[in-house]
Amino acid sequence: MDVDLRLVRYFLVMAEELHFTAAARRLYVSQPALSNQIRRLEGLLGVQLFERSPRGVTLTAAGEAFLPHAQRGLAAIRAGVAEALDATGRDQVLRIDVLQTDLVTPRAVLARLRDRLPSLRLEVSSRGSRDQEQRLLNGELDLALCGSSASLPDGLKQRLIGREPLGVALPMDHRLAVAAAVAVQDLAEETHYLPRDDFAPEWNEFILDCYRTAGFAPRRHPASTDGTGSALELVRAGECVALGLLSTPCPPGVVVRPLVAGVPLYTWSLRWRESAQTPTAALTALADIDQ
CATH class of the missing domain: 1.10.10.10 (Winged helix-like DNA-binding domain superfamily/Winged helix DNA-binding domain)
Structure with missing residues (x-):
């Protein structure tokens, strides 16, 4: 059988x-x-x-x-x-970009690769999904971790590997910091942080869609950076709030509260170049990354 x-x-x-x-x-x-x-x-x-x-x-x-x-x-x-x-991985190199190494899913991906392919040498970068696309297509990158997208560029393939719930990062003294969960609608009057549009466009589109569903267009903070660290410093200073992954680690003075039920989960995917040699060993090692 x-x-x-x-x-x-x-x-x-x-x-x-x-x-x-x-x-x-x-x-x-x-x-x-x-x-x-x-x-x-x-x-x-x-x-x-x-x-x-x-x-x-x-x-x-x-x-x-x-x-x-x-x-x-x-x-x-x-x-x-x-x-x-x-x-298979002995004496091989895997060039992988993971968007941000301080987030839970990127850390889990790298830990799984190191655990299951200990002889595989990893070259890790965190340069954004738009940069990932070009480097994959140019053959400068083997594998990329980013948010899933329905409009995948020609020549690239992707596989969904997991989903994470969203939360909102708030200053410790914010009126909603003590809430068990926060409705996106309750953030309509706030100033919101978003990263550069060319750093992770699929993330910004996902977050902006959450705002549109809640019935408003966010007032964006004028500063934009590539990482969560600088963004959370702006939150701590009371200059803005920021939607992000619930698992995002926070510095002192910042709290992350879950969003109320009904907000979609953020979906992570792995991408690679279709015409290149498929990074089979790495993809197999990550087949059950959710476990």
């Missing part, structure tokens, strides 16, 4: 969470899609793995029996992939 490894991974995450919504969030799929895939696995195995009831989700006896074998099997596959990737 052939069983899709993706189904095994879905089963293991579901067995850890025992909650379809939480497991679907970890796997970056919808709850109905996860439920369908679990039923597909149960159909392939011919057994029921989870007991679903109004009180919650539990493993059945069959699920408990399958669990340790699934864990060992997936661990063995990952170990084999790691050894194969290590052999």
Whole structure:
């Protein structure tokens, strides 16, 4: 019997969470899609793995029996992939731009590459997505991490790797700093920071769309920089607020509050040049970066 490894991974995450919504969030799929895939696995195995009831989700006896074998099997596959990737990556260089190295997802990507491809030498830069496009097309860059875009330049390919919730960075003494969550509409009268339009246009378009959905056009702070550090200094000084990733680390004097439900998640993607030699080892090492 052939069983899709993706189904095994879905089963293991579901067995850890025992909650379809939480497991679907970890796997970056919808709850109905996860439920369908679990039923597909149960159909392939011919057994029921989870007991679903109004009180919650539990493993059945069959699920408990399958669990340790699934864990060992997936661990063995990952170990084999790691050894194969290590052999492939030996004495190779990967030129990667990650937008900003102080954010959670870029740090996770670099940590995964170092962990799974220890012999691969990384050349890391943080020069913005517009610059990434040109360097990928010119062959000066192998892989780029940035926000996803529906209008991908000709010659480039992308793969979605994860999503992150947004928050708003506020001065510690701001009226909304004590709020459990902030509605974008409540920021209509504020001055807003945005990076240079040519640094990460897909980010600015995403954020501006959040403002448009909330019914206003933001008053932009006149200063624009490439990194979060300078932006958060402006926030700390009380000159502006800034929408950003909820996971963004903050300096003293700045707090990040989550946005209320309904605001879209920011989607990260990996990009590479279609006509170049595909960075297969790196892409494989990052296949399950969300885990």
